[in-house]
Amino acid sequence: MENDGEAREGRHRRDVHEAAGYPTEVHVDNWGDKKADPSVAPDEDQIESADKNAEFRDAWVKLDEILGTEAGYMDVPIPPWKEQLTLRALVVSVILGTLFSIITHRLNLTVGVIPSLNVPAGLLGFFLIKTWVTLITKAGFTSKPFTRQENTVIQTCVVSCYGIAFSGGFGSYLLGMSSFAYERIGPDTEGNTVQDIKNPSLSWIYPFIFTVSLLGIFVLVPLRKIMIIDYRLIYPSGTATAVLINSFHTPSGAKTAKKQVRYLGKYFTLSFLWSFFKWFFSGLGDTCGFDNFPTLGLKAYANMFYFDFSATYIGSGIICPHIVNCSVLFGAIVSWGLMWPLIQNREGDWYPTGLNPGRDFRGIFGYKVFISIAIILGDGLYNFVKVTFVTVWNLYIQNKNRQQLPSTVAKSEKDDDDVNFDRKRRDTIFLSETVPYWVALGGYGILAIISIIVIPHLFPSVKWYYVLVAYIIAPLFAFCNAYGCGLTDWSLASNYGKLLLFIFAAWAGSGGGGIIAGLAACGVMMSIVSTASDLMQDFKTGYMTLSSPRSMFTAQLVGGILGCLIGPATFWLYWTAFNIGSPTSAYQAPFAVIYRTMALLGVEGFGSLPKHCLQLCAGWFAFAVVLNLIRDNVPRKYSRYIPIPMAMAIPFYLGAYFAIDMFIGTCIVFVWERIDKKKADSFSAAIASGLICGDGLWIIPSAILNFAKVNPPICMYFFSAKNPAIPS
Numbered sequence: 001m002e003n004d005g006e007a008r009e010g011r012h013r014r015d016v017h018e019a020a021g022y023p024t025e026v027h028v029d030n031w032g033d034k035k036a037d038p039s040v041a042p043d044e045d046q047i048e049s050a051d052k053n054a055e056f057r058d059a060w061v062k063l064d065e066i067l068g069t070e071a072g073y074m075d076v077p078i079p080p081w082k083e084q085l086t087l088r089a090l091v092v093s094v095i096l097g098t099l100f101s102i103i104t105h106r107l108n109l110t111v112g113v114i115p116s117l118n119v120p121a122g123l124l125g126f127f128l129i130k131t132w133v134t135l136i137t138k139a140g141f142t143s144k145p146f147t148r149q150e151n152t153v154i155q156t157c158v159v160s161c162y163g164i165a166f167s168g169g170f171g172s173y174l175l176g177m178s179s180f181a182y183e184r185i186g187p188d189t190e191g192n193t194v195q196d197i198k199n200p201s202l203s204w205i206y207p208f209i210f211t212v213s214l215l216g217i218f219v220l221v222p223l224r225k226i227m228i229i230d231y232r233l234i235y236p237s238g239t240a241t242a243v244l245i246n247s248f249h250t251p252s253g254a255k256t257a258k259k260q261v262r263y264l265g266k267y268f269t270l271s272f273l274w275s276f277f278k279w280f281f282s283g284l285g286d287t288c289g290f291d292n293f294p295t296l297g298l299k300a301y302a303n304m305f306y307f308d309f310s311a312t313y314i315g316s317g318i319i320c321p322h323i324v325n326c327s328v329l330f331g332a333i334v335s336w337g338l339m340w341p342l343i344q345n346r347e348g349d350w351y352p353t354g355l356n357p358g359r360d361f362r363g364i365f366g367y368k369v370f371i372s373i374a375i376i377l378g379d380g381l382y383n384f385v386k387v388t389f390v391t392v393w394n395l396y397i398q399n400k401n402r403q404q405l406p407s408t409v410a411k412s413e414k415d416d417d418d419v420n421f422d423r424k425r426r427d428t429i430f431l432s433e434t435v436p437y438w439v440a441l442g443g444y445g446i447l448a449i450i451s452i453i454v455i456p457h458l459f460p461s462v463k464w465y466y467v468l469v470a471y472i473i474a475p476l477f478a479f480c481n482a483y484g485c486g487l488t489d490w491s492l493a494s495n496y497g498k499l500l501l502f503i504f505a506a507w508a509g510s511g512g513g514g515i516i517a518g519l520a521a522c523g524v525m526m527s528i529v530s531t532a533s534d535l536m537q538d539f540k541t542g543y544m545t546l547s548s549p550r551s552m553f554t555a556q557l558v559g560g561i562l563g564c565l566i567g568p569a570t571f572w573l574y575w576t577a578f579n580i581g582s583p584t585s586a587y588q589a590p591f592a593v594i595y596r597t598m599a600l601l602g603v604e605g606f607g608s609l610p611k612h613c614l615q616l617c618a619g620w621f622a623f624a625v626v627l628n629l630i631r632d633n634v635p636r637k638y639s640r641y642i643p644i645p646m647a648m649a650i651p652f653y654l655g656a657y658f659a660i661d662m663f664i665g666t667c668i669v670f671v672w673e674r675i676d677k678k679k680a681d682s683f684s685a686a687i688a689s690g691l692i693c694g695d696g697l698w699i700i701p702s703a704i705l706n707f708a709k710v711n712p713p714i715c716m717y718f719f720s721a722k723n724p725a726i727p728s
Contacts (some may be wrong), residue, residue: 070421070422070425070426070546073546076147078149078429078546079147079149079150080548081433081548081550081551081554082551083144084147084149084150084152084153084547084548084551085153085551085554085555085558086144086150086153088129088132089125089129089150089153089154089157090157090558092125092128092129092132092154093125093153093154093157093158093161093555093558093559093562094562094566095128096121096124096125096128096154096158096161097157097158097161097162097559097562097563097566098566098570099693099696099697100117100120100121100158100161100162100165101161101162101164101165101563101566101567101570102570102573102696102697102699102700103117103162103312103692103693103696104117104162104165104166105165105170105171105570105571105574106312106574106587106695106696106699107312107316108165108166108170108171108172108589108591109170109171109574109580109587109588109589110312110586110587110588110658111313111590111650111654111658112171112172112590112591112650114166116237116319117158117159117162117689118155118159118237118240118241119240119241119244119685119689120264120685120686120689120692120693121154121155121158121159122151122154122155122241122244122245122248123244123257123260123261123264123685123686123689124264124689124693125151125154125155125158126146126151126245126248126257126261127257127261127264129146129150129151129154130146133145133146146249147249148245148246148248148249148545148546148547149545149546149547149548149551151245151248151249151545152242152245152541152542152545152547152551152552152555153547153551153552153555154555155241155245155538155541156538156541156542156552156555156556156559157555157556157558157559157562158559159534159538159559160217160531160534160535160538160555160556160557160558160559160560160562160563161559161560161562161563161566161567162563163530163531163534163559163563164209164213164527164531164560164563164564164567165563165566165567165570165571166530167213167493167526167527167530167531168209168213168523168527168563168567168568168571169519169522169523169526169527169595170567170568170571171589171591171592172494172591172592172594172595173497173501173519173520173522173523173526173595174200174205174208174519174523175200175580175581175589175591175592176515176519176591176592176593176594176595176596176599177196177197177198177199177515177516177519177596178197178198178199178200178581178592179197179199180580180581180582180589180592181581181589181592181593181596182194182196182197182596184581184583184593185361185593185596185597185600186361186362189361189600190604191514191515191600191603191604192515192596192600193515195461195513195516196513196514196515196516198459198516200571200572200575202568202569202572204458205568205571206564206568207454207458208454208455208458208523209564209567209568210564211447211450211451211454211455212451212455212523212524212527212528213527213531213560213563213564214443214447214531214557214560214561214564215443215444215447215448215451215471215474215527215528215531216478216527216528216529216530216531216532216533216534216535217443217531217532217535217553217556217557217560218439218440218441218443218444218447219440219444219474219475219478219528219532220475220478220479220482220532220535220536221435221437221439221440221535221553222437222440222441223479223482224435224536224539224549225430225431227482227483227486227536227539228430228536228539228540228543229427229430229431231394231483231486233483233486233536233540234486234540235485235486235536235537235540235541237537238536238537238538238539238540238541238544239540239541239544241541242540242541242542242543242544242545243544245541245545246544246545256682259682259683260682260683260685260686261686263683263686263687263690264686264687264689264690264693265690266690267686267687267690267691267694268689268690268691268693268694268697269690269694270311270690270691270694271311271315271690271691271692271693271694271695271698272694272695272697272698273694274309274311274694274695275311275694275695275698275702276698276701278290278291278309279698279702279705279712280712280713280714281712281714281715281716282712282715282716283711283712283713283714283715284715284717287584287715287717288712288714288715288716288717289712289715289716290308290309290716291308291309291310291586292306292308292717292718293306293307293308293309293716293718294306294718295307298718298719298720301718303336303337303340303341303655303656304332304336304654304655304656304657305332305336305337305655305656305657305660306656306657306660307657307660307661307664308657308658308660308661309661310658310661310695311691311692311694311695312691312692312695312696313658313661313662313665314661314662314664314665314668314691315665315687315688315689315690315691315692315695316661316662316665316688316692317661317662317663317664317665317666317668317669318665318666318668318669318684318685318687318688318691319665319684319685319688319689319692320662320665320666322666322669322670323640323641323642323643323644324644324647325659325662325663325665325666326643326663326666327643327644327645327647327648328647328648328650328651328658328659328662328663329651329656329659329660329662329663330643330648331643331647331648331649331650331651331652331659332651332655332656332659332660333656334648335368335371335651335652336651336655336656337656340364340367340368343364343367344364347363347364349611350610350611350612351363351364351366351610351611361609361610362610363610366609366610366613367610367613367616368652368653369593369594369597369653370597370609370613370617371613371616371617371620371652372594372649372650372652372653373594373597373598373601373617374616374617374618374620374621374624375620375621375623375624375645375646375648375649375652376594376624376646376649377498377621377624378620378621378622378623378624378625378645379624379625379628379644379645379646379649380492380494380495380498380646381495381625382624382625382628382629383492383495383628384492384495384496384499386628386632387480387484387492388480388484390484391480391483391484394483395483425546426543426544426546429546429548430542430543430549433548433549433550434549434550435549435550435553444475448468448471451467451471451524452464452467452468452471455467455520455524458520459516459517459520460513461508461513461514461516461517462504462508462516462517462520462521466504466507466508466517466521467524470500470504470521470524470525471524471528474524474525474528474529477496477525477528477529478528478529478532478533479532481493481496481529481530481532481533482532482533482536485533485536485537486536486540491529491530491533491534492529493525493526493529493530493533494526496525496526496529497522497523497525497526497529498522498598499525500518500521500522500524500525501518501519501521501522501595501598501599501602502518502598502599502601502602503518503521503602504517504518504520504521504522504602505517505518505519505521505598505599505600505602505603506518506602506603508603509603514599514602514603515596515599515600515603518598518599518602518603519595519596519599522595522599531560534556535552535553535556538552538555538556539552573699573700573703574587574699574703576703576707577702577703577706577707578703578706588654590650590653590654593653594653623645624645624646624649627642627643627645628645630642631644665688669684672684
């Protein structure tokens with residue numbers, strides 16, 4: 001589920017699993033007699049020692065071997081790279097980029113759980129262009145054929161666009177600078193000063209986003225051959241998306257795609273209409289309507305256990321792995337079902353009575369925030385060390401194997417099979433066009449110089465040499481993240497960002513400015529590392545669809561520019577139309593408070609924590625590390641039932657309502673898989689995409705109605721018959 005805001009960053013993406021049903025009826029059971037070429041990919045022992053949670057990487061290599069994809073495309077000409085970048089592709093990218101940015105902001109500002117939208121981007125791009133071609137043809141005009149290369153360009157552009165809505169920090173570090181995050185932590189908290197407030201404004205958001213979000217596109221371009229050709233990194237999400245797009249443009253694949261589009265359209269419409277219906281019952285705002293429906297009783301509702309009828313969260317549950325959804329629910333039960341009620345019983349002993357439970361760090365709010373942070377940091381640190389080790393070890397193995405290769409290799413039977421034909425053709429196309437080194441190095445250098453000048457003007461506490469240091473070490477972190485993502489599909493961009501957050505917050509120090517400096521440095525690093533990893537994923541997709549590296553680079557750059565324009569604009573829609581940050585709002589922006597608290601810890605330490613909070617944080621930090629160790633060192637048949645700490649941490653702060661919604665989504669998929677697994681694998685992602693997109697699109701008319709001061713006519717509110725408390 002991506003990012004996490006946070007959960008998206010640390011876990012395998014669901015689209016790898018979803019795409020498995022698209023191309024053919026090849027199943028895992030049929031892959032056992034095929035072996036990867038040891039001269040170009042790690043053998044099974046190396047993969048297992050590198051990452052026991054990434055068995056599916058080898059499966060995707062074998063799937064590609066079995067398909068022999070390129071033999072079916074020999075009669076299809078490959079368009080030049082400029083013809084892969086069409087006007088209609090740009091128009092579709094703007095439409096989908098805007099929609100997915102709205103969805104990403106909604107998820108960032110509510111629960112922070114962002115499922116990968118690569119598959120919906122490829123599917124909707126296919127649908128919109130096919131519709132475009134059909135309408136043009138019926139009108140009597142001729143239209144260029146829709147190629148898989150153009151489909152890949154759309155997917156790349158859309159992912160690059162909505163990726164900035166995530167890496168731009170609109171729900172995390174950027175919003176952590178605001179006054180609402182300052183107030184949620186508490187003006188009385190030591191180190192939390194008014195000098196560390198910078199409220200959102202398009203006048204500074206746009207130059208900041210343009211300054212930091214495009215550098216990552218340039219930083220790793222010179223290494224594309226090493227990552228894709230020499231090291232044969234898998235990039236499971238990029239591979240899965242390529243398999244999906246290749247299947248769309250074959251006769252049988254197009255038929256399946258049409259069915260998927262019908263499912264998506266049907267549930268998109270239902271989701272949009274359901275959101276419209278719910279609006280009528282939310283007349284008095286945050287306390288009314290289906291979003292506050294006490295489905296499990298008023299006592300459970302008071303402890304954040306209720307089903308809020310959200311199509312977005314149900315769709316996220318459908319598209320996320322079962323273990324993620326179950327981990328979220330388990331975390332909600334442990335925290336809101338057991339731990340918080342027990343700690344509340346210690347009120348007056350562990351912390352003073354009468355404190356605001358939604359904002360005062362000296363009370364229960366402090367336990368919620370800091371224990372959540374402890375779990376996130378424990379999980380993040382473990383995976384940071386693990387993926388770094390995997391990266392270094394695999395680099396060593398690659399270089400060792402290369403040195404031990406004989407000078408001549410005997411021709412084998414495998415030289416004549418489909419896999420080598422596909423590989424050789426893809427290698428030829430991928431290497432036939434290059435992105436000049438001077439473009440990459442010049443682009444990075446020019447943008448770095450601009451950043452060194454601009455960022456200190458936007459944030460006076462960020463000295464120019466802070467930015468210089470960040471840009472000197474960023475390429476190393478970007479390479480490590482992109483290499484680790486190629487092995488495991490885990491992007492640890494937020495972990496690299498948090499590392500710089502602590503370092504620069506401590507460097508700037510207390511007395512005002514340290515929090516802003518830490519959050520800004522986090523944004524610089526997170527944007528570069530995240531974008532660089534996304535670009536390499538897209539290069540892998542382009543490699544497998546015979547798309548030109550130049551068109552991939554250009555699409556990523558265009559998508560990044562669109563994201564820099566669309567991301568702030570769609571965020572501003574939320575910021576001006578909804579009560580972001582209120583404890584009773586649907587848009588609480590939980591990670592804004594968490595990131596600001598991390599910066600505060602970097603500046604001041606743990607001085608203001610309530611009684612026993614530090615001990616509990618240490619225990620949960622250790623729990624996250626130990627749980628990850630267990631997951632990585634027990635057989636797969638057992639580890640898939642062990643909760644994921646990162647997913648557990650999210651409801652510790654927010655509550656259980658979204659966990660219940662996501663669990664309902666996972667139950668739907670679980671039952672469907674038992675009834676018809678093939679159909680569930682093929683169409684569950686389309687249904688989930690429809691639910692998420694329909695609910696997300698409702699934000700636009702909802703905001704317009706809000707701007708026009710048109711209020712819903714009804715307030716549906718629940719209260720105890722013994723103690724009525726009707727809102728005024």
